Amino acid sequence: MIYLVAFLALVCGVLAYLLVQKPKVVTEVREVEVVKEITRDVVREVERLVPAESRVWLDEDVEVRDRLLTAMESSAMRVAVEASTTTLALESPDLKGRIIGREGRNLKSFEQTTGVELVIDDAENMVTLSSFDPYRREIALLTLKALIKDGKIQPSKIEEAHQSAQKQVENSMFQAGEGAARKLDLSLPKPVLQTLGKLKFRTSFAQNVLDHSVETALFAAKIAEELGLDxxxxxxxxxxxxxxxxxDAEGAHALTGMEFLADQGESELVLNAVGAHHHDIEPASPEARVVIIADILSASRPGARREAHDNYLQRLQAIESIANAEPGVERSFAVQAGRELRILIKADEATDEDMKKIVQRIGEKLRQSSDHQGQISITAIRESRFSETIKL
Structure with a gap:
C-alpha cells in the first residue's frame, strides 16, 4: 500500500503541475479529461508494478489521489521566494548623509561589521541592504534601525548595535521554532526548538526551510491519518x-539531524524517519515512508522552489568558505553578487606584507575551483585596535 501511495504522490505532483499550467500545456483538453487520462495511466502502472497478491484495485476516481490532493490543498503554505535584498524606508533624506558619515567612515564600518552591503542611491528616503545570507541581512537591518532610533551613528555605536541585534535574532529564532511546534500541537525540548528556529533563516532552492518543514508535517499528518498510521x-x-x-556538523543533513535528535531523546521511529528521508538509511516504518512522500510533495509543488536562486547562494557560500579556510583570515564576506570579496585579516597573525600573499593564494584557489567566468575584486582589511579606560 505504501509503495502505491508513493507512486501516486509523484503522479499527483505532475497532475497538479499540469492543471496549474493549463493555459500553456492543456489548452484544448478539459481538466476532467486530463484527470481521467492520468488515472488510467496510474491503474496500468499499478497493474504492471505491484504484485497481484498485494495490489490495491482502484476505480477511475482514484481515492488515494483525491486524498493526497486534499492534503495538499488544505495544508499548502504560502510560497515565499527569498530575495537577497531588504529595503528600509527613512523618515528624512538627511539620514543618508549621517549613515554614510564623514568620508564614508560610518558606511565602511557598517559593512565591515555586518558583512552586508548598504546601497544608498538616489531613491528618495530609502536604503537597501544586500546580502545572500538572510540571517546576516536580518541582523544588519535591526542594527541600522537601532542606530537610526538612537540618533548616534558612529563606528563604536555600530558594533554595540550589531551585538544587540544578534541577540534579538537569536531570540526570534527560538520564537519561530516555538511557533512552528505550537501550530502543529507538538511539544519539543528547548534545544530542539532553538535549532528548529534557525531554519527560519535557511532556504533550499528559494523555499524557506522552516515553512517547508511545517508544510511537510501537515502533509504527513494528513496522509498518515488517512492510512491509519501514527x-x-x-x-x-x-x-x-x-x-x-x-x-553545525559535517555530513549528510539527514544523518546529522538524526544524531542531534538522538542526543535529545527522540523516539526510534522519529530518528529513523529523519535519517531515512533521503534514503541515507533504510526506512524502518510506514511512518518513515510517509515522511519521504510528504517531503517530495512539499518540495515538488508548483512554484515551491527555484533552483537558480539556490545555485547562486551556494556559489557565494563557496567563495566565502575558500577565503575563511585561509590561515590568517578572521572572516570574509562575498558581496556584489559574488563580484567582490572582502576579507578581514587577523592583525595578530598576519602582517601588512602577509596580506598580499593571502589575497594571492585565495585568488588562485578561486580560479581553480570556480566554473564561472568573470572577475572578483578581493579587498583585504587588517585593523589594529587599542583601548584604555582612564580614571580622571
Whole structure:
C-alpha cells in the first residue's frame, strides 16, 4: 500500500503541475479529461508494478489521489521566494548623509561589521541592504534601525548595535521554532526548538526551510491519518526531518539531524524517519515512508522552489568558505553578487606584507575551483585596535 501511495504522490505532483499550467500545456483538453487520462495511466502502472497478491484495485476516481490532493490543498503554505535584498524606508533624506558619515567612515564600518552591503542611491528616503545570507541581512537591518532610533551613528555605536541585534535574532529564532511546534500541537525540548528556529533563516532552492518543514508535517499528518498510521509521530518526524541543516556538523543533513535528535531523546521511529528521508538509511516504518512522500510533495509543488536562486547562494557560500579556510583570515564576506570579496585579516597573525600573499593564494584557489567566468575584486582589511579606560 505504501509503495502505491508513493507512486501516486509523484503522479499527483505532475497532475497538479499540469492543471496549474493549463493555459500553456492543456489548452484544448478539459481538466476532467486530463484527470481521467492520468488515472488510467496510474491503474496500468499499478497493474504492471505491484504484485497481484498485494495490489490495491482502484476505480477511475482514484481515492488515494483525491486524498493526497486534499492534503495538499488544505495544508499548502504560502510560497515565499527569498530575495537577497531588504529595503528600509527613512523618515528624512538627511539620514543618508549621517549613515554614510564623514568620508564614508560610518558606511565602511557598517559593512565591515555586518558583512552586508548598504546601497544608498538616489531613491528618495530609502536604503537597501544586500546580502545572500538572510540571517546576516536580518541582523544588519535591526542594527541600522537601532542606530537610526538612537540618533548616534558612529563606528563604536555600530558594533554595540550589531551585538544587540544578534541577540534579538537569536531570540526570534527560538520564537519561530516555538511557533512552528505550537501550530502543529507538538511539544519539543528547548534545544530542539532553538535549532528548529534557525531554519527560519535557511532556504533550499528559494523555499524557506522552516515553512517547508511545517508544510511537510501537515502533509504527513494528513496522509498518515488517512492510512491509519501514527499521525502524531509522522507529523513530529516530518517537522524535524531537515533539522540537520541547522546543526553545525559535517555530513549528510539527514544523518546529522538524526544524531542531534538522538542526543535529545527522540523516539526510534522519529530518528529513523529523519535519517531515512533521503534514503541515507533504510526506512524502518510506514511512518518513515510517509515522511519521504510528504517531503517530495512539499518540495515538488508548483512554484515551491527555484533552483537558480539556490545555485547562486551556494556559489557565494563557496567563495566565502575558500577565503575563511585561509590561515590568517578572521572572516570574509562575498558581496556584489559574488563580484567582490572582502576579507578581514587577523592583525595578530598576519602582517601588512602577509596580506598580499593571502589575497594571492585565495585568488588562485578561486580560479581553480570556480566554473564561472568573470572577475572578483578581493579587498583585504587588517585593523589594529587599542583601548584604555582612564580614571580622571
Amino acid at each position: 499521525h502524531v509521530q509522522a507529523k513530529r518526524a516530518a517537522l524535524l526531518h531537515d533539522i540537520g541543516k541547522a546543526v
